[in-house]
Amino acid sequence: MNTSAEWIWLVLLTLAAPVLLIILSIPMIRRKVKPNGWYGVRVPATLKNEALWYDANEYGGKALCAASVITLIAALVMLVAGVSPEVFFTVITIVMIGALLIAVMQIFRYIGRYPK
Numbered sequence: 001m002n003t004s005a006e007w008i009w010l011v012l013l014t015l016a017a018p019v020l021l022i023i024l025s026i027p028m029i030r031r032k033v034k035p036n037g038w039y040g041v042r043v044p045a046t047l048k049n050e051a052l053w054y055d056a057n058e059y060g061g062k063a064l065c066a067a068s069v070i071t072l073i074a075a076l077v078m079l080v081a082g083v084s085p086e087v088f089f090t091v092i093t094i095v096m097i098g099a100l101l102i103a104v105m106q107i108f109r110y111i112g113r114y115p116k
Contacts, residue, residue, distance in 0.1 A: 007085055014092055015075055018068035025068070028061025045111055052114050060107040067099035 027033050033040045035053045040046075041060040046053040074095040078088050 018071040025061035025065040063103035067103040
């Protein structure tokens with residue numbers, strides 16, 4: 001395993017992104033985020049319908065939290081396995097983007113299926 005200071009800082013920064021998303025998703029899951037223009041699932045449908053806002057944010061928070069946990073698990077598995085920095089950052093980028101894209105697609109699907 002690479003233990004240079006630069007590698008350690010890059011790994012810590014890489015792990016900070018999913019941890020931050022988990023922290024930000026908790027108030028959404030707990031339905032504590034009021035409708036606003038900067039934090040949460042902000043699309044026209046959720047901004048027009050308060051019930052949908054809270055339901056979509058709870059669902060979206062869970063989806064983002066799950067994507068972040070998947071990213072953290074992938075990162076930890078690769079760190080334990082001792083993969084090279086190039087492999088680590090390539091794979092973690094693919095996992096992170098893929099997991100977040102799936103989460104976003106699930107959120108939009110949820111909103112689309114929400115009773116009118």
